[in-house]
Amino acid sequence: MNGLVWFRNDLRTIDNHSLYNACRENEKVIGIYCLDPRHLETTQYGFKKTEKFRTQFLLETLAELQQNLAEKNITLLVYYGYPEQLIPEVAAKYQIDTIYSQNEWTQEEVDVENEVRNLIPAVNWKTYYDQFLFHPDDVPYEDWEKIPEVFTEFRKQLEKKIRVRPTVSITAKPISNLIKEKTTIPTLEDLGFDSETSEFKQPNKTAFPFKGGENKAKKRIRDYFWDTKKLAVYKKTRNGLVGKDYSSKLSAWLANGSISARMIYWEVQQFEKKVVKNEDTYWLIFELIWRDYFKYISLKHGNKIFQLNGILQKEYHWNQNTKAFNQWTNGTTPEHFVNANMIELQKTGWMSNRGRQNVASYWAKEWEQDWRIGAAYFESMLIDYDVHSNYGNWMYNAGVGNDPRDRKFNIKRQAEMYDSDGKFQKMWLIPELF
Numbered sequence: 497m498n499g500l501v502w503f504r505n506d507l508r509t510i511d512n513h514s515l516y517n518a519c520r521e522n523e524k525v526i527g528i529y530c531l532d533p534r535h536l537e538t539t540q541y542g543f544k545k546t547e548k549f550r551t552q553f554l555l556e557t558l559a560e561l562q563q564n565l566a567e568k569n570i571t572l573l574v575y576y577g578y579p580e581q582l583i584p585e586v587a588a589k590y591q592i593d594t595i596y597s598q599n600e601w602t603q604e605e606v607d608v609e610n611e612v613r614n615l616i617p618a619v620n621w622k623t624y625y626d627q628f629l630f631h632p633d634d635v636p637y638e639d640w641e642k643i644p645e646v647f648t649e650f651r652k653q654l655e656k657k658i659r660v661r662p663t664v665s666i667t668a669k670p671i672s673n674l675i676k677e678k679t680t681i682p683t684l685e686d687l688g689f690d691s692e693t694s695e696f697k698q699p700n701k702t703a704f705p706f707k708g709g710e711n712k713a714k715k716r717i718r719d720y721f722w723d724t725k726k727l728a729v730y731k732k733t734r735n736g737l738v739g740k741d742y743s744s745k746l747s748a749w750l751a752n753g754s755i756s757a758r759m760i761y762w763e764v765q766q767f768e769k770k771v772v773k774n775e776d777t778y779w780l781i782f783e784l785i786w787r788d789y790f791k792y793i794s795l796k797h798g799n800k801i802f803q804l805n806g807i808l809q810k811e812y813h814w815n816q817n818t819k820a821f822n823q824w825t826n827g828t829t830p831e832h833f834v835n836a837n838m839i840e841l842q843k844t845g846w847m848s849n850r851g852r853q854n855v856a857s858y859w860a861k862e863w864e865q866d867w868r869i870g871a872a873y874f875e876s877m878l879i880d881y882d883v884h885s886n887y888g889n890w891m892y893n894a895g896v897g898n899d900p901r902d903r904k905f906n907i908k909r910q911a912e913m914y915d916s917d918g919k920f921q922k923m924w925l926i927p928e929l930f
């Protein structure tokens with residue numbers, strides 16, 4: 497039997513159930529990744545759907561994935577093109593019996609998958625929910641409708657009732673599994689970025705000086721957990737703004753699936769056994785449960801997460817003002833703290849969680865601008881963009897999501913609390929100082 501693994505946001509060889517099952521059930525296994533041109537188009541708001549930061553991170557990730565799979569004698573074909581054109585061609589050429597992939601449920605992903613499926617009805621499909629900490633088959637809700645609207649209730653129920661599943665890994669296929677066809681990973685320029693953009697360099701002061709790929713994710717865990725033991729103080733530092741170690745920075749690898757949430761969970765358990773178990777080590781798991789929560793909320797509410805009235809279906813008066821958008825994105829609002837964060841995002845593709853909450857609140861609550869434009873801009877710029885976390889957090893901050901208290905941030909007070917010496921603001925507002 498011949499299996500094809502269609503990689504999407506599960507770009508890893510370890511703890512990948514599509515790959516694991518494809519290897520167990522087939523004599524021949526090939527991998528495919530399609531760099532979908534739709535992801536690089538200009539949105540209705542006039543900016544690219546995916547900017548250079550996440551695209552570059554993705555290309556680095558694919559290079560490592562191709563290498564790691566080759567070490568297991570599995571070929572990864574990487575193409576720039578539409579999955580609905582490429583996958584039927586590859587399926588026919590290599591006489592594929594079954595396609596394996598991660599289960600995705602957001603509209604754009606479902607539309608593409610359905611198109612592919614309709615074109616090759618004779619091929620079997622196996623899909624896996626592989627992006628969760630707590631597997632959907634294990635959660636104590638008979639249908640998504642029963643998922644609580646308040647995070648604490650969800651967390652407490654899950655923590656009490658279910659265990660995180662163990663991770664899985666593959667053994668190497670025989671060398672005869674490798675196919676002759678070879679593809680090379682494109683460059684940013686091949687994907688239509690202009691030559692100046694393609695050669696961009698991260699500023700030295702970036703808080704995210706990391707590259708994409710499964711090995712890099714593991715290295716980050718080694719550094720953050722075992723070498724520097726920063727995990728042991730995570731809860732105390734996680735609201736930081738400057739430097740690479742105030743938080744785990746695992747989000748970008750999690751978002752494209754270079755690492756699984758389960759792998760991080762089990763590594764934390766090891767750390768707790770061998771080094772220390774405290775509130776800080778628990779808090780990383782707590783945050784991973786937030787990540788799961790937004791995935792469950794998106795399963796429950798479907799396309800409402802992209803709608804102006806959100807999952808609350810609450811009507812506010814929203815504006816769409818181009819001048820406001822330019823001020824916000826270029827960091828020229830009257831609020832220095834907002835500006836510093838927005839300039840950081842523009843220059844690096846990264847912003848801290850504290851920063852994200854403040855700039856989102858400022859855009860949606862203070863200026864009452866259409867929150868979906870803010871969310872789309874984040875989608876374009878963030879290295880760690882994840883559809884569920886992004887739209888879930890944006891709804892939460894805009895007052896149309898899961899915040900039972902519907903808070904508005906006092907930006908000046910936040911700046912005093914989290915940047916009392918102004919170091920972060922100076923760093924991005926007076927660049928020549930650094």
Ligand SMILES: Cc1cc2nc3c(=O)[nH]c(=O)nc-3n(C[C@H](O)[C@H](O)[C@H](O)COP(=O)(O)OP(=O)(O)OC[C@H]3O[C@@H](n4cnc5c(N)ncnc54)[C@H](O)[C@@H]3O)c2cc1C
Nearest residue numbers: 743744745746747783787849852853880881882885886889
């Ligand atoms: C408006 C807004 C938009 C956001 N957009 C995204 C996004 O597109 N992608 C994304 O991964 N996160 C998003 N977040 C959540 C959060 O800001 C990032 O996950 C976090 O800053 C990543 O840094 P870290 O990996 O060092 O996190 P840590 O503090 O080290 O946390 C560990 C992990 O827990 C998860 N996590 C932490 N906080 C949250 C949260 N609030 N919601 C969901 N998961 C969380 C992440 O996977 C993170 O890697 C957004 C938050 C806001 C307020």
